[in-house]
Amino acid sequence: MTAALGDSQADNAKRSSTEKNLDNSFIWLTRIFAIGVAGVLIWIAVQVGIQSRRAIQEFGWSFWTNSAWNPVEQQYGVLPMIYGTIVSSLIALLIAFPIGVACAIVLSENFLPLSVRRTLIFMVELLAAIPSVVYGLWGIYVLIPFLKPIGSWLHDNFGWIPLFATPYAGPGMLPAGLILSIMILPILTAIARDSLASLPSDLRTGSYAVGSTRWQTIFSVLIPAAFSGIVGGTMLALGRALGETMAVTLVIGNSNELQLSVLAPANTIASLLANQFAEAKGLQEDSLMYAGLILFAITLVVNILAEAIVQKVKKY
Amino acid sequence: MSALERNQEDRSDRQQQNTEQNSEAVLQTEDLTVYYGKFAALRGVFMKIFKNKITAFVGPSGCGKSTLLRCFNRLNDLIDGCRVEGKVIYRNKNLYSKKIDPVEVRRRIGMVFQKPNPFPKSIYENIAYGARINGYKGDLDELVERSLQQAALWDEVKDKLKDNGLSLSGGQQQRLCIARAVALKPDVVLMDEPCSSLDPVSTGKIEDLIHQLKQNYTIIIVTHNMQQAVRVSDLTAFFNAEEGEKGNRFGYLVEYDKTEKIFENPQEEATREYVGGRFG
Numbered sequence A: 001m002t003a004a005l006g007d008s009q010a011d012n013a014k015r016s017s018t019e020k021n022l023d024n025s026f027i028w029l030t031r032i033f034a035i036g037v038a039g040v041l042i043w044i045a046v047q048v049g050i051q052s053r054r055a056i057q058e059f060g061w062s063f064w065t066n067s068a069w070n071p072v073e074q075q076y077g078v079l080p081m082i083y084g085t086i087v088s089s090l091i092a093l094l095i096a097f098p099i100g101v102a103c104a105i106v107l108s109e110n111f112l113p114l115s116v117r118r119t120l121i122f123m124v125e126l127l128a129a130i131p132s133v134v135y136g137l138w139g140i141y142v143l144i145p146f147l148k149p150i151g152s153w154l155h156d157n158f159g160w161i162p163l164f165a166t167p168y169a170g171p172g173m174l175p176a177g178l179i180l181s182i183m184i185l186p187i188l189t190a191i192a193r194d195s196l197a198s199l200p201s202d203l204r205t206g207s208y209a210v211g212s213t214r215w216q217t218i219f220s221v222l223i224p225a226a227f228s229g230i231v232g233g234t235m236l237a238l239g240r241a242l243g244e245t246m247a248v249t250l251v252i253g254n255s256n257e258l259q260l261s262v263l264a265p266a267n268t269i270a271s272l273l274a275n276q277f278a279e280a281k282g283l284q285e286d287s288l289m290y291a292g293l294i295l296f297a298i299t300l301v302v303n304i305l306a307e308a309i310v311q312k313v314k315k316y
Numbered sequence B: 001m002s003a004l005e006r007n008q009e010d011r012s013d014r015q016q017q018n019t020e021q022n023s024e025a026v027l028q029t030e031d032l033t034v035y036y037g038k039f040a041a042l043r044g045v046f047m048k049i050f051k052n053k054i055t056a057f058v059g060p061s062g063c064g065k066s067t068l069l070r071c072f073n074r075l076n077d078l079i080d081g082c083r084v085e086g087k088v089i090y091r092n093k094n095l096y097s098k099k100i101d102p103v104e105v106r107r108r109i110g111m112v113f114q115k116p117n118p119f120p121k122s123i124y125e126n127i128a129y130g131a132r133i134n135g136y137k138g139d140l141d142e143l144v145e146r147s148l149q150q151a152a153l154w155d156e157v158k159d160k161l162k163d164n165g166l167s168l169s170g171g172q173q174q175r176l177c178i179a180r181a182v183a184l185k186p187d188v189v190l191m192d193e194p195c196s197s198l199d200p201v202s203t204g205k206i207e208d209l210i211h212q213l214k215q216n217y218t219i220i221i222v223t224h225n226m227q228q229a230v231r232v233s234d235l236t237a238f239f240n241a242e243e244g245e246k247g248n249r250f251g252y253l254v255e256y257d258k259t260e261k262i263f264e265n266p267q268e269e270a271t272r273e274y275v276g277g278r279f280g
């Protein structure tokens, strides 16, 4: 009796070979997909690198620091676009970060009834669904005219600061940065809200139990605990801002001249590529590829930095 | 005795008399009923918690011990759908009256939770945080050291105060939480099974700590360990859960008396069965 029981248990415990094979093939399948994604990334990087090799040979590092973009004389440099890319993204981040974190707090706390919060969450997410060309058109017809008095006021009163040294020209860095800030708000808010909402509720009760107010709990306990998630979301948003093309092209003015002022027309790498690729030939095409490689590098550095910060402050 | 209390069944009358002590009542509940949503999880509790005494809450799982404990520092406010009826009187004030600020209540009535929940901050900050928001003016380093020593954790962490509180073991985390609560010098300390994740040695240390704290504080401790209740407490309240009309279980206070009385000569059959089954 007991022996039979033991045997039947062993039979049940034994896994059939089909089950094992299924397990193995599943593992392999996931491996292939994962490696495939990494492969595509490397493939694109290598291709862009190969395509830009003549420009790299021709200009080398001076390409980064030269501010002339002159197809007639075959002289190329992307300093204005690097500046434009970084500054427009920083403006976007500067505006979107506080607003996004504030949204995340309101949407993860119970200040508002759940139904109102749900609606708000949905609407913030809807912001991400608007096509970027629509953002661009809205920028041209609404935002740029709207910013005119503000831009003029900034120039009149703070003209001595290099950032506001030129008169408000309409299309330029400021409207581009603002459009970008609206475009990255949904990612930032969604990720910050998720990381706040996924904190263990014990943490909140623990904080209240030592006599903190709601604000102290949010700012001294919850946000530090969710910090790595918030930074992660911010960096993803920054990545999006650095590479955003269509909306920026429509409002930034596409000027290849280096201007420190955010009120002047400017350009970004992505917008340069979009504008010039169609007609580019020869060295110009290679130079655009080189510019693309630089954008790639900037995004990579941002992501590595983000990863480093997240690792350093990881708590949950 | 107030009119309210006279209206109660004799059972609660007897409890009131039996537990009448020389010391004053710090906390007192009057017909306290707690609802989660529609269902009452705890019904009609009348009890007094006496100053500088250790009161143990015992009873089967789900009978509302944690729920009652959370009423004493208004932590139930954080739970959606939780509603409290009746009164909790703390030093002549009803904690649930509109004028009371729950934050102030929690600064006077500290709590240690069933599950350790240190902040994801350094060990030092875990203790300093509460002190700081409570406006502590003295030497923080000294406060941190003293609190950790009281919680029998100092020797284990004195060289790594900058480490994250979450890097400690479960038992160490629980002692950190005890240190965190004690550091605020609260009037009353609520402890929800503080030793459930501790080894016997640390449990012993915590029990010693509880005895020491008794001189200055009033302590309520929830425990499933009858020996522990006997070892540490002066008074014991036994709660039980019963099936309600609609099939939902609700908890109520069965018997509340001096600890020796509850364990040696309980008045209620349910108490005798519960403590008898587990003890002696």
Ligand SMILES: Nc1ncnc2c1ncn2[C@@H]1O[C@H](COP(=O)(O)OP(=O)(O)OP(=O)(O)O)[C@@H](O)[C@H]1O
Binding pocket: B036, B041, B059, B060, B061, B062, B063, B064, B065, B066, B067, B068, B079, B114, B249, B251
């Ligand atoms: N946050 C909550 N929401 C809804 N119901 C709850 C909540 N917390 C507790 N309850 C219910 O209230 C009743 C009492 O729970 P409580 O946690 O107070 O029991 P307990 O006596 O502390 O049990 P244990 O000894 O297992 O800790 C239970 O039936 C539980 O389901």
Ligand SMILES: [Mg+2]
Binding pocket: B065, B066, B067, B114, B192
């Ligand atoms: Mg409990």
